[in-house]
Amino acid sequence: MKFFIDTANLEQIRQAQEMGILDGVTTNPSLMAKENVKGKEAVMAHYKAICNLVDGPVSAEVFATDFEGMIKEGQELAQIDPKITVKVPCTRDGIRAIKYLSGKGIATNCTLVFSVGQALLAAKAGATFVSPFIGRLDDISEDGISLVEHIVRIYRTYGYKTQVLAASIRHTNHIIRCLDAGADVATCPLKAIEGLLNHPLTDKGLAIFIQDAAKMK
Helix, strand or coil, X not given: CEEEEECCCHXXXXXXXXXXXXXXXXXXXXXXXXXXXXXXXXXXXXXXXXXHHCXXXXXXXXXXXXXXXXXXXHHHHHCCCCCEEEEEECCHHHHHHHHHHHHCCCCEEEEEECCHHXXXXXXXXXXXXXXXXXXXXXHCCCCHHHHHHXXXXXXXXXXXXXXXXXXXXXXXXXXXXXXXHCCCEEEECHHHHHHCCCXXXXXXXXHHHHHHHHHCC
């Protein structure tokens, strides 16, 4: 399973890259706003800065909600860097835009997916990635991981090439469960990725090793 970091914060991206485990980045308008990125030129420059930090795909989301606007923005985003994946919402016009952009050889990420039906349409339109939102489903007492499992099963049964990118991951346990579910990618906050390192026995064992190493000096 690939690890993407879900942020627009350059320092967090740099830290994840330095760990040597980062495969890509996902962003959205909320994450860009959190970094106080304003204006088209600033947004484009920020995406370029992210691309300069990583080796893998960088999902950059369109702001438009209509077909023509998505196409225009998608083509502009794709020109920033070959690593850019154009992120498009799972709406009627969004599916149309994914079909058009994928037909032009532009990588796409169908986002805000909450059902198997939506994931099916994204795959048929040729999306590179589909992003089921685990945490937001959990928030309304639905099972986000079960959705990931269902999408993975259908894609493998029918041979769809679209990768399942588990999104809206809230904590480390979500990551582990995505592994079990067969997700191709998990996009996570840096805190959730770092949480994979934590275990009390590791801390305890390291403390003992340090104490014993001091006796050898």
